[in-house]
Amino acid sequence: MRAPRFWQNSPDAPGWQARLLAPLGAAYARATAKRVAEPPSYRAPVPVLCIGNINAGGTGKTPTVIALLQRLQARGVKAHVVTRGYGGSLAGPVQVNERTHAASETGDEPLLLAAFAPTWVAKDRSEGARAAVAAGADIILLDDGFQNPAIAKDASIVVVDAHVGFGNGRCIPAGPLREPVKAGLKRADLILTIGPDKAQERFETTWSTSIELPRAKGVLAPLPTGMDWKGTPFVAFAGIGRPEKFFETLRGLGANLVQTHALDDHQPLTNSLLTRLDADAKRLGAQLVTTEKDAVRLPKAYRTSVLSLPVRLELNDWSPVDALLDKLLDTTPPKT
Template structure:
């Protein structure tokens, strides 16, 4: 499903009427988080999560953290719920044999970079990862899950959208109130352009009570020149418009931009229609890395992937937090 438009608009009648349901949802989250004690698995656990529902840039953040840890000589493993996948786990993901239908698109993408586990029971997944040699657990999207002790919690937010109308689902985009989430977080990372960061600071700066990192998703070279290329783009991510703006920034001639729902299945019918439309327009079909892993093999040759990576504007607070939990600073 796509997020309702009123989630990202000033509070109006619809969000006001739904606010009592949002209060119930928030209370349920608070009760679930109060359960304990949380399990410790013998290695540091870094949680990469969000307060918003939907995509905020967690997957590029996990990849960036994994690279930082490996630069320190540490072996990280990812543990994920495997949203959208059928496997209960714990199961280590093999990008060569598993499909997105089995393990979810994000774990399938992450498995190309580092050992990745899917587990509906996060604690069981973490134990399996440690048994397989993990020296740090990167817990993907586990901020509202009470199973594991978090040595470091990093909350990721889209800088342009911020926390939307500030209300909890279904009245707004939040899984819990901002104040409650920020009280548990160690770091906040807002991802977006300079103008998006300014927008976030103007609207939500007063809510940031923890060290605040900023960063931007930057495209990697694809080997094919996008400048002037006729393009038909599709994206089934949390904020598809960001991907389309990236393509425009690379100089692509965007003939069509199809915003799909987050994690939307890429059916034969849908892909055949998109490819036929691109052929009629004389355009190249382009998508994101996360969408590309959901493509069937027969469509992959027709679709160009534009990968992005997280570039942090400052790394001091994150390095200091890693020093603390990894005992590098002692």
């Protein structure tokens, strides 16, 4: 979902569009509050850690899940991922196989996550959790679902793009939020803001008075691949929450971006779209490049000709996250 410009207004000075849509935003907030108040239908016998957000659209949840998986695996903990599989056709629960499943079946994020840990797609997240438990999970990472009451959550991390923050602080359609900031953070155990130092400072200036829970700060850093990004002209495209992040990362590596295409989040990469992008690249004497998440949605004919740039979440200080993991792994919730 691409955020309209008026969503980016300061919460202290919302634009006229936000004020006009405020009654609808309030109704959306009430509906969300009613939903999250529903009792969970399932409590797993292992800890459940939700990685979610308050904003609609991408905030960096997938890199966060990958980083947590690697952190847990270093401890010898068997972590499984449960996700709805946005955009996929499978109802599940089914364990994702990155070699045999297609993004049209599972969604793009599960295909990416399945390369790191057992990943379960299930429209009913409680069924996915049951499958993960039966398969031997020590802990379940719930990818998204912060506002979904199906599974009892033992802890939740709210992920925020520090550059965007919480926008104008209003709920859909008056703003970018699924629920009010105060209501969402009240249910969270940790907030993780992702972005460079200037974005982190801007977020803190605007939102620090609304945060009364532990905070971790991270940045998405390119994974070294041995690729020399300088000198070659590129046509870059991205269908993520904020494509500009990807383009900025490439420029930071010295890449010469002769053309960029900001697609919608999770936008299908059809043959007609790739044919057009490929024609542009050939006309400009450039190489096509996209994100790691978009790459799993590429048609087979383009998987060897389009470069991808993987990024990983880096934290200067893991102590707030480690403290939360320690708490979860020392306490197993009661069986139902």
